[in-house]
Amino acid sequence: MKSILDVQNLSVSFAVYGGEVQAVRDVSFDVKEGEAVAIVGESGSGKSVTAQTIMRLIQTPPGKIKKGKVFLDGQDLMSLSEKEMQKVRGNKIGMIFQDPMTSLNPTMTVGKQIMEGLIQHQSLSGAKANERVLELLTLVGIPNPETRINQYPHQFSGGMRQRVMIAIALACTPALLIADEPTTALDVTIQAQILTLMKDLQEKTKTSIILITHDLGIVADICDRVIVMYAGQIVETGTKHEIFSNPQHPYTKGLLKSLPRLDQAKDEPLIPIFGTPPDLIKPPQGCGFCSRCDSAMRICETEIPEQTKISDTQSVRCWLQHPYAKEQGSDAGKEASA
Amino acid sequence: MIRYVLKKFMFMLMSLFFLITATFVLMNAVPGSPLQSEKATSEQIQKNLEAYYGLDKPLIVQYGVYLKNLVQGDLGISMKKKFQAVDKIIGDSFKYSLKLGLVSIVTSVVVGCILGIISAMYHRKFLDNFSMILAVIGLSIPSLVIAPVLQYLLAVKIEAFEVAGLNRPMDYVLPTIALSAASIAFIARLIRSTMIEVLNSDFIKTAKSKGLAGHLIVWRHALRNSMLPVVTFLGFLMANVITGSVVIEKIFAIPGLGKFFVESVSNRDYPLIMGITIFYAVILMISRLLADIAYVLVDPRIRISGGKAGK
Ligand SMILES: Nc1ncnc2c1ncn2[C@@H]1O[C@H](COP(=O)(O)OP(=O)(O)OP(=O)(O)O)[C@@H](O)[C@H]1O
Ligand SMILES: [Mg+2]
Numbered sequence: 001m002k003s004i005l006d007v008q009n010l011s012v013s014f015a016v017y018g019g020e021v022q023a024v025r026d027v028s029f030d031v032k033e034g035e036a037v038a039i040v041g042e043s044g045s046g047k048s049v050t051a052q053t054i055m056r057l058i059q060t061p062p063g064k065i066k067k068g069k070v071f072l073d074g075q076d077l078m079s080l081s082e083k084e085m086q087k088v089r090g091n092k093i094g095m096i097f098q099d100p101m102t103s104l105n106p107t108m109t110v111g112k113q114i115m116e117g118l119i120q121h122q123s124l125s126g127a128k129a130n131e132r133v134l135e136l137l138t139l140v141g142i143p144n145p146e147t148r149i150n151q152y153p154h155q156f157s158g159g160m161r162q163r164v165m166i167a168i169a170l171a172c173t174p175a176l177l178i179a180d181e182p183t184t185a186l187d188v189t190i191q192a193q194i195l196t197l198m199k200d201l202q203e204k205t206k207t208s209i210i211l212i213t214h215d216l217g218i219v220a221d222i223c224d225r226v227i228v229m230y231a232g233q234i235v236e237t238g239t240k241h242e243i244f245s246n247p248q249h250p251y252t253k254g255l256l257k258s259l260p261r262l263d264q265a266k267d268e269p270l271i272p273i274f275g276t277p278p279d280l281i282k283p284p285q286g287c288g289f290c291s292r293c294d295s296a297m298r299i300c301e302t303e304i305p306e307q308t309k310i311s312d313t314q315s316v317r318c319w320l321q322h323p324y325a326k327e328q329g330s331d332a333g334k335e336a337s338a
Numbered sequence: 339m340i341r342y343v344l345k346k347f348m349f350m351l352m353s354l355f356f357l358i359t360a361t362f363v364l365m366n367a368v369p370g371s372p373l374q375s376e377k378a379t380s381e382q383i384q385k386n387l388e389a390y391y392g393l394d395k396p397l398i399v400q401y402g403v404y405l406k407n408l409v410q411g412d413l414g415i416s417m418k419k420k421f422q423a424v425d426k427i428i429g430d431s432f433k434y435s436l437k438l439g440l441v442s443i444v445t446s447v448v449v450g451c452i453l454g455i456i457s458a459m460y461h462r463k464f465l466d467n468f469s470m471i472l473a474v475i476g477l478s479i480p481s482l483v484i485a486p487v488l489q490y491l492l493a494v495k496i497e498a499f500e501v502a503g504l505n506r507p508m509d510y511v512l513p514t515i516a517l518s519a520a521s522i523a524f525i526a527r528l529i530r531s532t533m534i535e536v537l538n539s540d541f542i543k544t545a546k547s548k549g550l551a552g553h554l555i556v557w558r559h560a561l562r563n564s565m566l567p568v569v570t571f572l573g574f575l576m577a578n579v580i581t582g583s584v585v586i587e588k589i590f591a592i593p594g595l596g597k598f599f600v601e602s603v604s605n606r607d608y609p610l611i612m613g614i615t616i617f618y619a620v621i622l623m624i625s626r627l628l629a630d631i632a633y634v635l636v637d638p639r640i641r642i643s644g645g646k647a648g649k
Binding site: 055057082083086087088089090091094095097099102103104105106107108113116117120121152154165168169 | 539540541543544545546547548549550551552558559562563636637638639
């Protein structure tokens with residue numbers, strides 16, 4: 001299938017006092033048409049920065065796109081002017097943010113906020129735009145759209161506001177929807193509703209989705225493929241099945257172990273990943289996970305592991321899975337997975 | 339909303355009553371009398387005058403009479419200005435103060451907002467630094483310095499403007515600049531700091547993610563959210579400026595209210611002091627009320643019900 005988005009060797013850093021935070025380091029991935037890809041990883045691993053770089057929403061300075069290309073439908077977004085980029089934002093890529101309580105303008109009616117994108121990109125007339133907004137509100141499951149359209153964000157609950165955000169992001173039927181932790185700020189029952197909505201909408205509109213989260217449970221729900229990020233790098237990617245049933249990277253394994261399971265005995269403790277992620281001002285010379293990894297080897301400290309293909313769809317950045325390690329018949333890998 | 343305004347109104351009446359009482363007491367506690375003058379007047383004339391103005395009666399009676407007249411809308415007549423009614427003096431002079439005041443307010447808000455917005459948009463760049471330097475200058479040089487400098491440079495040296503008076507539209511330029519310099523600077527700094535904060539908020543990111551251009555984002559999304567502190571300030575500014583600046587009126591020889599207020603106090607012109615004080619107070623209160631109402635218009639989250647600003 002055709003890729004809609006192709007990110008190649010993207011590196012982004014921020015100038016801070018005393019150095020440069022290398023927030024994203026040499027990240028490459030693609031998203032196919034109609035596919036839902038999850039980016040998971042703990043706080044500070046560079047998920048949001050990756051997403052906002054695709055939209056070119058990071059502030060420069062302090063941010064800087066050091067290198068890399070991002071192709072959307074064959075067009076390199078990193079080389080576009082700000083004017084040209086405005087035609088992409090909201091039109092070809094829609095974005096949903098984490099906190100629906102602060103993501104809407106408190107002084108503008110919800111209808112107007114949804115309408116803005118439509119008027120900007122599709123130059124619809126007032127009446128037409130209004131009609132489309134009502135349609136969108138119905139689509140995202142907001143009852144009484146005729147009254148709701150003229151209300152202000154404070155008259156909506158958190159879940160409802162996130163529905164409005166989804167309507168804003170989908171208004172111009174973009175080819176790609178980026179959702180940055182869309183449910184983190186919501187309570188659990190509402191989370192489920194929003195996820196169901198996103199799943200339905202994806203089936204209806206065939207939009208590709210990048211879903212950023214640190215909740216692997218959500219991933220299992222809607223995504224086809226998973227990208228695991230750690231310390232600014234992609235450490236593993238694979239289909240949902242591969243990641244859940246055959247994780248290769250010690251970090252991915254750790255993530256899965258720290259997740260509660262249905263078949264787990266009640267008193268069986270969850271296993272956290274001990275330690276803290278490395279300082280990205282001085283990223284480690286070798287593998288970023290090295291200092292927290294149980295099966296780290298000498299080479300892990302000095303060399304960044306290359307991508308190793310496990311299957312057509314799965315690849316991992318870990319020395320344990322490197323062909324050399326396999327050749328040597330090292331059983332370190334087996335130990336780690338045990 | 340109506341209940342809120344009514345409640346505010348009752349509150350205003352009460353404060354006004356206290357104000358009147360306090361002014362009346364203080365005014366009479368200050369030594370001197372309106373009828374004192376350098377010219378020697380005979381005992382009898384003095385007595386007659388006092389009787390005419392009711393000053394021979396006990397204070398409490400005078401107070402009662404004043405209140406009674408006030409309720410009937412009678413502010414009395416000036417004791418110094420040749421039988422002119424106080425309300426006429428106020429009306430005549432307020433005309434000038436009001437016109438100049440309104441021009442200054444509009445200037446302050448428009449120029450202040452523009453400078454503040456530019457500063458926020460070009461945060462830490464040349465334009466920002468430039469307008470903030472202007473703002474500091476505007477804030478730190480008092481109007482009684484700005485005014486004569488302007489007069490000297492633009493009216494005496496270049497002769498582009500009249501030195502004083504308020505007859506033609508052009509005559510408003512110099513006093514307006516002098517009167518609004520400080521508030522322009524204040525508003526500019528206020529807008530700048532709130533807008534920088536607002537521009538960093540999440541909903542601005544949402545607006546960007548819709549593909550809106552920078553100026554649209556500022557105009558549609560950031561400005562309104564940055565206006566609240568200015569609206570608050572506007573209440574004070576209005577009261578301050580409309581009622582006339584004593585200094586500016588003096589320097590530019592404008593027969594405004596500020597001038598009469600100062601004169602009335604040094605003359606111990608009791609009815610005029612009372613009249614102007616009450617007038618000032620009413621203007622101040624109305625301005626505050628208008629600012630409150632403007633608040634609701636700017637921010638839909640503030641819904642006023644029964645005096646409490648609820649969610
Ligand atoms: N404007 C900035 N200035 C300096 N450093 C930044 C800036 N934005 C992000 N970073 C740094 O970049 C790194 C990655 O941040 P990012 O927000 O992408 O993490 P994340 O994976 O989205 O985490 P979370 O799950 O908490 O949202 C962090 O170390 C963060 O401190
Ligand atoms: Mg994030």
